[in-house]
Amino acid sequence: MFTLDETDLAIMRATQSGLPLTPRPYQTIAEQLGLSAEELMSRMVNMQAHGVIRRIGVIPNHYKLGYRFNGMTVWNIPDAVIDELGEKIGQLDFVSHCYHRPRHLPEWPYNLFAMVHGKSQAAVDQQIKVISELLGAYNQGHEVLYSTEILKKTGFRSAG
Amino acid sequence: MDTIDRLIINQLQSDFPICETPYQVVAERLGLTEACLIERLQALLDNGTLTRFGPLYHAERMGGALTLAAVKVPTERFAEVTALINAFPEVAHNYARSHELNMWFVIATESLDQQQKTITAIEQQTGLRVYNMPKLNEYFVGLKLEA
Numbered sequence: 687m688f689t690l691d692e693t694d695l696a697i698m699r700a701t702q703s704g705l706p707l708t709p710r711p712y713q714t715i716a717e718q719l720g721l722s723a724e725e726l727m728s729r730m731v732n733m734q735a736h737g738v739i740r741r742i743g744v745i746p747n748h749y750k751l752g753y754r755f756n757g758m759t760v761w762n763i764p765d766a767v768i769d770e771l772g773e774k775i776g777q778l779d780f781v782s783h784c785y786h787r788p789r790h791l792p793e794w795p796y797n798l799f800a801m802v803h804g805k806s807q808a809a810v811d812q813q814i815k816v817i818s819e820l821l822g823a824y825n826q827g828h829e830v831l832y833s834t835e836i837l838k839k840t841g842f843r844s845a846g
Numbered sequence: 847m848d849t850i851d852r853l854i855i856n857q858l859q860s861d862f863p864i865c866e867t868p869y870q871v872v873a874e875r876l877g878l879t880e881a882c883l884i885e886r887l888q889a890l891l892d893n894g895t896l897t898r899f900g901p902l903y904h905a906e907r908m909g910g911a912l913t914l915a916a917v918k919v920p921t922e923r924f925a926e927v928t929a930l931i932n933a934f935p936e937v938a939h940n941y942a943r944s945h946e947l948n949m950w951f952v953i954a955t956e957s958l959d960q961q962q963k964t965i966t967a968i969e970q971q972t973g974l975r976v977y978n979m980p981k982l983n984e985y986f987v988g989l990k991l992e993a
Contacts, residue, residue: 688856688904689909690908690909695908698903698908701900701901702900702964703898703900704891704898704899704900704901704903705899705900705901707869707884707887707888707899709867709869709880709884710866711868711869712864712865712866712868713866717940727864727865729863730901731864731991733866734864734901736907737904737907738903738904738907739901739902739904740902740903740904741860741901741902741904742860742861742864742900742901742902743856743858743859743861743862743897743902744854744858744859744887744890744896744898744899744980745859745896745897745898745901746855746859746895746896746897746991746993747895747896747897748991750893750894751855751991751992751993752893752897753991758943758950762978769983769985771988772858772983772985773985775985776985776986776987777986780990781920781987782987783987784984784985784987785981785982785983785985786981786982786983786985787914787979787980787981787982788851788978788980788982790977790979790980793946793947793977794977799914799979800886801902803860803991815888821892825849829945831847831943831944831945831947831950832943832944833941833942833943834941834942834944834970835941835942835944836930836939836940836941836944837928837940837942837949838931838932838937838938838939838940838951839939839940839942844884
């Protein structure tokens with residue numbers, strides 16, 4: 687596994703809330719950290735190659751783009767086929783996150799989580815139908831949990 | 847939001863280059879000027895259409911531990927438990943959800959050991975069982991939130 691050193695961590699801290707909107711953004715950060723732009727860029731390329739940086743780009747606010755219906759869909763899928771089906775669900779264009787998580791029997795039988803996003807309740811209902819059809823008989827039960835309130839949201843900047 | 851804003855949002859969710867003048871490179875690709883691209887990004891950040899612009903880091907590969915956890919909070923204790931759980935700096939996000947498991951939060955720590963300690967402390971302080979649901983596998987998801 688790739689290990690970050692102190693300089694990588696300093697770069698991470700200096701960039702995790704965003705890149706400067708200056709014509710030479712990497713130069714700007716490098717100057718703040720006392721590095722050359724070349725070293726900073728090569729470390730960022732390296733972090734990206736190792737998946738420490740997932741991507742670089744814009745992160746839109748779902749709500750502002752009109753995606754007001756955000757559901758956490760949870761499914762009970764046989765463990766033997768979960769990876770195969772999880773990959774298929776991840777490919778659907780309305781799924782933003784897709785994870786295998788542990789069950790807590792008997793209260794919580796669900797092991798596959800997929801976040802879906804739509805501009806209307808009808809759109810989300812249709813998305814759930816698509817997932818349900820894709821899973822077919824492997825779907826041994828599902829529920830959809832909608833968020834009713836954001837209780838805390840910190841500046842924590844990385845995705846799980 | 848106009849056509850240019852949509853173009854920027856749809857084309858720039860990944861692959862922002864690491865090079866000397868990245869805005870210039872992207873602006874050329876989109877048929878804009880560098881100044882226009884920078885101005886638009888600033889405006890989209892200022893009005894909240896974008897929550898952020900920059901690198902998205904992968905917490906576990908930075909050596910940290912991340913998990914999703916849920917609790918069943920009795921309705922009459924909801925405010926009290928919210929305050930207790932939110933007071934933990936390790937709790938990054940917390941959402942009320944429509945289910946018997948009605949509170950779902952993300953715990954971000956530097957190690958698995960700290961994660962377990964945080965869960966134990968939450969259980970002790972609230973008297974509620976924490977259902978810990980760390981991810982066992984993550985499936986590839988393309989990026990496609992269309993503006």
